[in-house]
Amino acid sequence: MAKAQRKKASKKDLIVQKAASMFREKGFPATSMRDLAESVGIEAASLYNHIQSKSEILQQIIFRISDDCNKQLADLDNAGLTNLQKIESVTRFHIQMMFQRFEDYHVMINEWIHLEAQPLADFISQRRNYVQCMEGIITAGIKEKEIKPILPYIAVLTILSAVRGLEFWHRSQKHYTAEELEENMITYLIGGLKA
Template sequence: MAKIQRRKASKKDLILQKAALMFREKGFAATSMRDLAETVGIEAASLYNHIQSKSEILQDITFRMATDCNEHLASLDNNGMNSTQKIESLIRFHVQMMINRFEDYYVMVNEWIHLSEPHLTEFSLQRRNYVQKMEDIIRQGIDNKEMKAVIPYVAVLTILSSVRGLEFWHRSRQHITPVEMEDNMVNHLINGLKN
């Protein structure tokens, strides 16, 4: 029984992986369940043994990524780090997600608008809360004189937009290693905030 469960889980993981790739390449709306089944290498009818709908796939990918982001953010509470260190940790986390889990991250930040209700509202709220918590960290950094007097929302928008820009690095022929990319982005973004 456990073996069957593991096989089902691994097939579902494969389906989610291939779906994220297709959602990034074609977009959620243009990806059909038939296309997905063909890519996974199973009959379309068999796909429904592992997943109920395309919407469920989008929910799984989006909320799994959002959970990882929220868990990382929560791990920074009461851990002795100052605000600059917390923001650096968040930048590194997002850069690593964009480098190592590109398709899933891309789907979370670009395709979430196709979530059905009530998931769309729930994700929008989570997203807003996440940005507000990042703003609070920057505000605290400003209050503690660690950071320049910037508008926290603009700083968060700049950080998250910069990370999303790594999509171009994935497509480029630049020979910049992931470690170099992460370190350079962190240095650039943190130095823009430091007092």
């Protein structure tokens, strides 16, 4: 029984992994369940032994990444870091997610609009709270003279937009290592914030 459950779980993991790749390549609307089943090597009808719908897969991918982002941010509360170090940690986390979990991260930042009504509302609320938490860290850093007096929202927008720009690196012919990119981005982004 346990072996059958593990096999079913691993098949579901494979389905979700293949779906993330296809959603990134084709977009959520253009990815059919038939194409997904074919990429996994099973009949389309057999997909429903593992998942309920394509929307369920999208929701799982997006909230898995979103939950990881929220956990990382929450863990900073007790990390004993300065506000600038917290922003650096968050920035590094997002950069590393773009390298290590690119397909899932890409789906979260590009395909979230296709979530069904309630998950969409939940995601938008989580994202808003996440940005507000980052703004709060920057505001505290400004008050403590660690961070230049800038608009916190603009700083958050700049950081998250820069990380999103790593999509272009994935498609480029540039041969920089992930470490080189991360260190250069940190130097530029965190150096620009430092008071």
